[in-house]
Amino acid sequence: xxxxxxxxxxxxxxxxxxxxxxxxxxxxxxxxxxxxxxxxxxxxxxxxxxxxxxxxxxxxxxxxxxxxxxxxxxxxxxxxxxxxxxxxxxxxxxxxxxxxxxxxxxxxxxxxxxxxxxxxxxxxxxxxxxxxxxxxxxxxxxxxxxxxxxxxxxxxxxxxxxxxxxxxxxxxxxxxxxxxxxxxxxxxxxxxxxxxxxxxxxxxxxxxxxxxxxxxxxxxxxxxxxxxxxxxxxxxxxxxxxxxxxxxxxxxxxxxxxxxxxxxxxxxxxxxxxxxxxxxxxxxxxxxxxxxxxxxxxxxxxxxxxxxxxxxxxxxxxxxxxxxxxxxxxxxxxxxxxxxxxxxxxxxxxxxxxxxxx
Numbered sequence: 001x002x003x004x005x006x007x008x009x010x011x012x013x014x015x016x017x018x019x020x021x022x023x024x025x026x027x028x029x030x031x032x033x034x035x036x037x038x039x040x041x042x043x044x045x046x047x048x049x050x051x052x053x054x055x056x057x058x059x060x061x062x063x064x065x066x067x068x069x070x071x072x073x074x075x076x077x078x079x080x081x082x083x084x085x086x087x088x089x090x091x092x093x094x095x096x097x098x099x100x101x102x103x104x105x106x107x108x109x110x111x112x113x114x115x116x117x118x119x120x121x122x123x124x125x126x127x128x129x130x131x132x133x134x135x136x137x138x139x140x141x142x143x144x145x146x147x148x149x150x151x152x153x154x155x156x157x158x159x160x161x162x163x164x165x166x167x168x169x170x171x172x173x174x175x176x177x178x179x180x181x182x183x184x185x186x187x188x189x190x191x192x193x194x195x196x197x198x199x200x201x202x203x204x205x206x207x208x209x210x211x212x213x214x215x216x217x218x219x220x221x222x223x224x225x226x227x228x229x230x231x232x233x234x235x236x237x238x239x240x241x242x243x244x245x246x247x248x249x250x251x252x253x254x255x256x257x258x259x260x261x262x263x264x265x266x267x268x269x270x271x272x273x274x275x276x277x278x279x280x281x282x283x284x285x286x287x288x289x290x291x292x293x294x295x296x297x298x299x300x301x302x303x304x305x306x307x308x309x310x311x312x313x314x315x316x317x318x319x320x321x322x323x324x325x326x327x328x329x330x331x332x333x334x335x336x337x338x339x340x341x342x343x344x345x346x347x348x349x350x351x352x353x354x355x356x357x358x
Contacts, residue, residue: 151195168250205218
């Protein structure tokens, strides 16, 4: 009988553990419908970096995002030169001024950052009500591991929701199911904040901190031209359509129970968070608020993405007759650093900012 030396036993056990863990990770990844279908090295546009919200109430936003969702806040000083450039990039009239605050989760640096523009005077609101049938920017998602606790906390702070805390099951590719706990909160400026927890061993929709909180991890919009929207993000920005299906709501979305909607998820290639979610109603008529979904109108008015080749995106946009707000320009952004930046409108009129990340 051959005796295995202790050193070899240790090596054998180490290799065995690695193989077991690798198999578990591989199994979970391939049993998640939202796992990447491509490689990050092939990405032209990377995951959503930041969003801009215009408001006249700093206090209400502090209450929701800082006290409720646990984000840190820092004021940003803007020079006259920087504001002049941003006015042109973002299309802000000369008679509107603003103070800038950054909301972020420092322990999770890949989380989406919020640029809060506190305006010196009211502007039209992108949404007229909390009605989920209204077209335009819908929400920011906050993945976490303690949704029941988050639900109670946000309600104690005085914010309502589209429906009570929901618990539903989602199918894995192998046919098994996992639980999701979700609340769609009514945040400031008609921006919904979604608290969401995926249970039963599933990875959360974005990284979380030591306190079990994450996000913003993704953002959603209500659209009525989803084919055009998908074409823009996939063929102009080079992102990946990872899920595309029709669901029926039980009322959790805030739309009437029985409402069918196309549910499309778009990710940067190879990424696992910072994604985009689009809802297109099939058996309900959406409401048009008739206010352009862009800053400085109040609400969630801009998405910002890093891109690897700004000239390529610009060329693709021109070929698709995309409306360009500002051509590529170099400037030193307080949030992004010195970058080449450009802005354009998505097919629903939403403002998209792109910066070259080299």
